[in-house]
Structure formats: structure tokens, C-alpha cells
Amino acid sequence: MRALNSPVVLHNARLATLSNQLVEAEAALVEASTRSRQAQGNSSESQESLANPVVVAIKGDLARQQAQLGELSARLGDSHPQVVQIKASINQLERRMNDENRRITGSLASNKAGMGTRVNELRTAL
Numbered sequence: 001m002r003a004l005n006s007p008v009v010l011h012n013a014r015l016a017t018l019s020n021q022l023v024e025a026e027a028a029l030v031e032a033s034t035r036s037r038q039a040q041g042n043s044s045e046s047q048e049s050l051a052n053p054v055v056v057a058i059k060g061d062l063a064r065q066q067a068q069l070g071e072l073s074a075r076l077g078d079s080h081p082q083v084v085q086i087k088a089s090i091n092q093l094e095r096r097m098n099d100e101n102r103r104i105t106g107s108l109a110s111n112k113a114g115m116g117t118r119v120n121e122l123r124t125a126l
Contacts, residue, residue: 022122029115036108058097065090
């Protein structure tokens with residue numbers, strides 16, 4: 001019977017650990033790839049965007065502004081200064097939401113790249 005600290009036993013334990021880490025990293029890479037692909041397809045409706053408090057707040061503000069725009073447009077006409085101001089505010093909110101969605105998408109892509117690097121490192125070590 002081999003001693004528990006023999007080089008063969010330690011080597012096999014190290015291989016088992018690396019193998020387990022690789023399986024976990026590959027699963028995380030698949031998840032990161034899926035999330036990144038979904039966000040790129042429709043970033044405003046991705047799971048990350050829908051769960052992001054900044055995006056949720058912007059969407060709420062946008063809905064309120066759009067409702068107010070409809071009401072004021074009907075009452076005052078499209079060229080009234082208040083209507084023009086709300087349209088500008090809506091455009092600004094839409095730009096902020098697009099910027100936030102790009103930030104989320106970029107973060108997901110970065111996470112995916114990092115997981116890919118980790119998988120490659122583990123494969124090399126194994």
C-alpha cells in the first residue's frame with residue numbers, strides 16, 4: 001500500500017482537483033456565453049437588463065414621461081414648449097437606457113472572455 005503523501009497519490013489528487021475545476025469552469029463558460037448571446041440579441045429585454053435596478057428605474061421614468069407626452073400632445077399640440085421638452089427628456093432617457101444596456105452587454109462579454117481564459121489555463125495545467 002502506498003503512503004498517502006507519495007508522489008503518485010499527490011499527483012493523482014492534483015489531477016482530480018484540476019479535472020473538477022475544469023468541469024466547473026466549462027459549465028460557467030457555457031452559462032456566461034449564453035447570457036452574453038442573449039444580451040446581445042435584445043439587450044433591453046435580457047435577463048440582466050430586466051433585473052438591473054438602473055434599467056428598471058429608467059423604464060419607469062420613460063413610461064411616465066411617455067404617458068405625460070400623450071396627454072400633453074392631445075391637449076396642447078406637438079409644437080408646444082412643454083411637449084417639446086418632454087420629447088427631449090424621453091430621448092435623453094432612451095439614450096441613458098441604451099448606454100446602460102451597452103454597459104451590461106460589455107460586462108457580460110468581459111465575464112465570458114475571463115471564463116474562456118480560465119478554461120484554457122485549466123486545460124493547459126491538466
